[in-house]
Amino acid sequence: MNLPERRESKLPFPELFEWMESPMFGFRPFGQIVRVEDYIADGRYVVRAELPGIDPDKDVEVTVHGGMLHIRAEKTRKTSEPHRSEFAYGSLSRTVTLPATARTDDVKAVYKDGVLEVSVGLAEEKEEGRRITVER
Helix, strand or coil: CCCCCECCCCCCCCCHHHHHHCCCCCCCCCCEECCEEEEEECCEEEEEEECCCCCHHHHEEEEEECCEEEEEEEECCCCCCCCCCCCCCEEEEEEEECECCEEEEEEEEEEECCEEEEEEEECCCCCCCCCCCCCC
16 A cells, blocks of 8 residues: 655655654664554554553653654653663654645544554645736
């Protein structure tokens, strides 16, 4: 299933933030990366994020602004200092560019079994530009 085209951006590389956050490049200005997957289902753009061991009521923030979906979470240790830990703690974040047809007034988020699922409604068609008559 093909994803719709991404929202137009004023940046020369619209997915620059996503590239920088990818595990391959490993550049993170702060915090740890949130691993995500995305797909289209039933006329909605769906992003699933791995966020195990957090309380979604107080540790997760999901925002939409400027054609971008922002996921932020805080994961704290709940036990005493372990001898060895490979778990990621602290600030977790991810920013995803929304499709051009995303309806930011129709966003839903559900947390279940350590996975945050955010779905965004999609408009039927991308709004085409129109020519404006110049009056004299």
